[in-house]
Amino acid sequence: MTITPLVQMRGLTVDFDQGRHVTRALHGIDLDVAPGEALGLVGESGSGKSVTWLAALGLLPGRARIRGSVKLDGMELIGVAGRQLDAVRGRRVAMIFQDPSSSLNPVMRIGRQIGEALRLHRGLTGAAGEAEAGRLLDRVGIANARRRLQDYPHEMSGGMNQRVMIAMALAGEPDLLIADEPTTALDATVQAQILRLLQEIRRDSGMAMVLISHDLGVVAENVERVCVMYAGRLVETAAAAHLFERPRHPYTRGLLAALPALDGPRERLAAIPGSVPEPWNLPAGCAFAPRCGEAETACHHMAPPDIPITGHERVLCFRPRYAPEALVAHHRQPQPANVADMPVLRRTEISA
Amino acid sequence: MTVRPLLEARNLARHFAIRHGNWPRSRKALLRAVDGISLTVMPGRTLGLVGESGCGKSTTGRLLLGLMEPTAGTVRFDGQPLARAGTTEWRAQRQLMQMVYQDPLGALDRRLPVAKQIGEALEIHHPAMPSAEHARRVAEVMEAVGLQAHHGPRYPHELSGGQRQRVVLARALILEPRLLVCDEPISALDVSIQAQVVNLLLDLQERLGLAYVFISHDLRVVRQISHEVAVMYLGRIVEYGEAEALFHAPQHPYTRALLAAIPTVARRQADISLLEGDPPDPVDPPSGCTFRSRCSRAQSLCAQSVPALKPLSDGRHVACHFADSNTAVAAA
Numbered sequence: 006m007t008i009t010p011l012v013q014m015r016g017l018t019v020d021f022d023q024g025r026h027v028t029r030a031l032h033g034i035d036l037d038v039a040p041g042e043a044l045g046l047v048g049e050s051g052s053g054k055s056v057t058w059l060a061a062l063g064l065l066p067g068r069a070r071i072r073g074s075v076k077l078d079g080m081e082l083i084g085v086a087g088r089q090l091d092a093v094r095g096r097r098v099a100m101i102f103q104d105p106s107s108s109l110n111p112v113m114r115i116g117r118q119i120g121e122a123l124r125l126h127r128g129l130t131g132a133a134g135e136a137e138a139g140r141l142l143d144r145v146g147i148a149n150a151r152r153r154l155q156d157y158p159h160e161m162s163g164g165m166n167q168r169v170m171i172a173m174a175l176a177g178e179p180d181l182l183i184a185d186e187p188t189t190a191l192d193a194t195v196q197a198q199i200l201r202l203l204q205e206i207r208r209d210s211g212m213a214m215v216l217i218s219h220d221l222g223v224v225a226e227n228v229e230r231v232c233v234m235y236a237g238r239l240v241e242t243a244a245a246a247h248l249f250e251r252p253r254h255p256y257t258r259g260l261l262a263a264l265p266a267l268d269g270p271r272e273r274l275a276a277i278p279g280s281v282p283e284p285w286n287l288p289a290g291c292a293f294a295p296r297c298g299e300a301e302t303a304c305h306h307m308a309p310p311d312i313p314i315t316g317h318e319r320v321l322c323f324r325p326r327y328a329p330e331a332l333v334a335h336h337r338q339p340q341p342a343n344v345a346d347m348p349v350l351r352r353t354e355i356s357a
Numbered sequence: 358m359t360v361r362p363l364l365e366a367r368n369l370a371r372h373f374a375i376r377h378g379n380w381p382r383s384r385k386a387l388l389r390a391v392d393g394i395s396l397t398v399m400p401g402r403t404l405g406l407v408g409e410s411g412c413g414k415s416t417t418g419r420l421l422l423g424l425m426e427p428t429a430g431t432v433r434f435d436g437q438p439l440a441r442a443g444t445t446e447w448r449a450q451r452q453l454m455q456m457v458y459q460d461p462l463g464a465l466d467r468r469l470p471v472a473k474q475i476g477e478a479l480e481i482h483h484p485a486m487p488s489a490e491h492a493r494r495v496a497e498v499m500e501a502v503g504l505q506a507h508h509g510p511r512y513p514h515e516l517s518g519g520q521r522q523r524v525v526l527a528r529a530l531i532l533e534p535r536l537l538v539c540d541e542p543i544s545a546l547d548v549s550i551q552a553q554v555v556n557l558l559l560d561l562q563e564r565l566g567l568a569y570v571f572i573s574h575d576l577r578v579v580r581q582i583s584h585e586v587a588v589m590y591l592g593r594i595v596e597y598g599e600a601e602a603l604f605h606a607p608q609h610p611y612t613r614a615l616l617a618a619i620p621t622v623a624r625r626q627a628d629i630s631l632l633e634g635d636p637p638d639p640v641d642p643p644s645g646c647t648f649r650s651r652c653s654r655a656q657s658l659c660a661q662s663v664p665a666l667k668p669l670s671d672g673r674h675v676a677c678h679f680a681d682s683n684t685a686v687a688a689a
Contacts, residue, residue: 049547050547192409192636193574193576197632220620221548225620225622226620259549263549264548264577264622265552265577265581271580274555276550276553276556278553281517296549
């Protein structure tokens with residue numbers, strides 16, 4: 006079990022400088038992605054799931070201060086020059102976004118847009134580039150691929166545009182595809198097609214994928230391991246089968262209980278009370294404590310322990326379920342070193 | 358069964374004359390956004406309206422409230438036809454039927470405190486109401502939707518997404534309507550907040566006897582909230598019936614495909630049959646059954662004639678030439 010991770014994130018933090026004060030959006034993310042792995046990243050809006058990967062690829066604006074380490078095959082990505090990152094972005098790590106039609110250039114034929122990616126990442130031009138662009142478009146399931154290269158984005162449906170985005174992402178033959186809510190803007194039947202396409206591509210190419218989604222159903226059906234994020238922290242990481250059958254963190258359990266079922270008797274939904282805290286106004290202690298039905302005194306005052314259950318599964322909680330009691334008791338001991346690693350930046354401290 | 362339907366639509370249609378295609382080759386065309394649908398909503402019940410984007414569900418919602426003139430067909434509210442805009446009867450009717458939109462921030466005025474917005478409809482419909490009574494009604498309705506008094510003087514941007522949707526609901530409820538048309542009311546909300554709003558809608562229905570037309574593309578939520586469900590495809594209803602039966606044993610191939618496409622936590626990696634392709638261009642739909650271009654069971658008859666919405670033995674209505682054999686397949 007000593008596979009070198011493809012991506013190794015350690016203590017990744019992101020602070021947004023807003024002039025008068027600094028807001029911490031990410032509070033130290035530790036995360037590994039194995040080669041060929043399908044990893045899901047779930048959380049509500051503002052939980053930091055997109056920021057994590059935008060930070061890793063140097064795509065955040067200048068007012069973001071990024072600290073920590075992100076290594077791709079041992080190569081550090083944080084703090085290096087944009088030129089070096091260009092060898093990674095789009096080539097080794099590709100990214101697709103929620104709204105395909107706003108990611109594509111509306112006044113450029115899609116053939117040229119795919120060709121641009123091929124020229125930048127693989128040096129393919131002319132007839133070779135065009136042939137490869139046609140092959141890619143065919144690969145993502147667009148009929149009459151050679152002819153559709155002449156189309157503009159507005160001549161295609163949303164689902165087709167997302168296929169074009171996937172074709173462009175595949176142009177660099179990446180080792181990792183970050184799919185950030187790739188189907189949220191699409192209809193249910195088209196969403197299912199796109200997710201199946203991503204599965205097929207991954208199976209054929211051995212590419213790793215990080216699927217970012219707010220929809221637990223989408224994640225459950227498409228990944229092997231899931232990370233749940235809340236208020237800028239990873240609160241639970243587990244194999245998909247474990248996470249959905251034996252959710253350890255109260256927030257994960259809350260999310261699952263809040264989902265209406267498609268069969269069985271209709272029951273009142275168990276909603277999580279309250280709402281997500283604003284990043285500049287986080288509660289002391291565990292950020293989820295004010296909404297948690299199982300919170301105890303410690304949860305409101307102290308940072309919860311990050312308990313490793315197995316090599317690939319962790320939970321950030323004082324009182325996790327389905328975890329060995331001795332392990333929990335061991336990690337519940339006050340560990341000043343750990344707390345120091347996770348500074349809770351308060352707006353008042355900064356502006357003072 | 359002597360209860361009178363609260364809302365009844367008969368053969369409702371709305372066509373738009375548009376220019377289709379790219380200049381200079383564009384031509385005049387007719388977009389049949391809603392093409393002859395009939396619906397009934399009973400008092401205190403919920404009708405779910407589902408379908409993919411562009412199927413005409415939002416246009417239907419606007420037609421039901423009289424916010425848009427139908428090309429053909431009629432809508433009756435509480436036995437009366439919808440009154441002409443601007444008349445006294447129309448004002449009386451408008452109080453009893455309200456709309457809730459998807460994006461609460463877009464539906465609210467950013468420059469007015471929310472309590473003021475909630476009470477605005479009272480000022481319009483009851484200008485003579487004493488201010489103490491006005492304040493009492495606003496406080497009452499805010500409490501009913503789970504807002505606290507200190508939220509009143511705040512502006513929309515100072516509230517969370519869930520709180521904003523509660524403001525929109527409070528504003529719709531202050532005139533004590535009997536019908537709410539909710540157009541994707543929870544789609545813009547986070548997962549943990551969606552359940553709160555769904556529960557609130559169910560509580561309000563139980564307490565106030567409200568009827569809902571609940572428009573959504575999320576079938577899981579529709580099942581949670583609806584008594585009856587109508588499935589729309591390209592401006593027509595393809596299946597219509599009691600929610601539990603429809604979800605348990607969908608009869609129309611499209612309903613079945615929609616249900617199969619929903620990713621669920623319970624059923625992992627199941628072998629599901631997916632629909633091919635995108636919905637056809639609504640300006641230029643296939644002949645006969647408009648679903649035939651994506652249907653795995655389509656035969657030559659489907660291209661020739663439009664299937665009528667026919668009742669099945671369980672009272673459900675299905676628009677498919679092979680509805681009966683679909684049942685046989687499902688049972689086998």
